Amino acid sequence: MPQTTGNDWLATYRALHARHGPQHWWPGDTPFEVMVGAVLTQNTAWSNVAKAIANLKAARALRCGAMLKLGDAELAELIRPAGYFNVKAKRLKHLCAFLRAEGAMGRPERLRERAPLPELRQRLLAVHGIGEETADSILLYALGLPSFVVDAYTRRIFGRLGLLRGGESYGEVQAAFEAALPRDVALYNEYHALIVQLGKATCRPRPRCGECPLGGVCRAAR
Ligand code: SF4
Incomplete structure (x- = not known):
């Protein structure tokens, strides 16, 4: 895992939230x-x-x-x-x-x-x-329990940001998020939803870095 501080992971969340706002996940009545x-x-x-x-x-x-x-x-x-x-x-x-x-x-x-x-x-x-x-x-x-969700968007975005090396196990990626973030269900909920939003709309296989709120701190964009 590259050397990082908790602020990198939290700052990323804040930048995404500032740009995209609450995502109201997960759709479902029960x-x-x-x-x-x-x-x-x-x-x-x-x-x-x-x-x-x-x-x-x-x-x-x-x-x-x-x-x-x-x-x-x-x-x-x-x-x-x-x-x-x-x-x-x-x-x-x-x-x-x-x-x-x-x-x-x-x-x-x-x-x-x-x-x-x-x-x-x-x-x-x-x-x-x-x-x-x-x-x-x-x-x-x-169930509203604090278990961070990792998906392919997470790996792609955080690999490009330079916060993941690539090749980490699911558990290693999850542990990196959970170690860096407050143990907060609402934060985990919103963060994963924002990652999916960025992965779908902006940090696509061909990234649209010019539109991305993380462009200033992203290793791949530099
Ligand atoms: S700046 Fe580009 S490569 Fe980096 S996270 Fe944003 S879209 Fe992805």
Whole structure:
């Protein structure tokens, strides 16, 4: 990890927030809807996820109990717009089975009471089809727990800024953020959302550095 101070990571947040303002993440009316969105958004754009969630709502299937009663093919058809629908249907069923086993089927937010954050994270990672990014998205955005979400945008932007070398593990990147930032759920929530916004609109594969609020401190831009 390159030599940095906590201020580098916090200053980046402040610059992004000053430019883009609050992002109001994560879209979803209930913790379960957020969890479902975290699974469905794997390898696809949010616009496709929104269509799949609308289908689930229209079929009254956006509840854990209702989803478990659906056949795999029926569920796959409802979430077809999200892509990889057969695989994701199985993943959603595994997530629902996990919630049922934890006694949190009706109120998934009860997961918070089941174990301390590190253990809860391990339990989520043991669910088939839930990797680190999905687990942290569930912990942060569905359950309101301080687990920083790392994604491909994070790696690209912070590599270009010079705060990451490239090649760090997911855990190393997450630890770098969490060591540098106050342990604040609202901050983690907003920071990841701002990173996604920058990665989509500005720090693209061909970066638009002239429009970027980080241009003055970015190693790649220099
Ligand atoms: S200045 Fe350019 S390379 Fe650096 S973060 Fe912004 S868009 Fe990305």
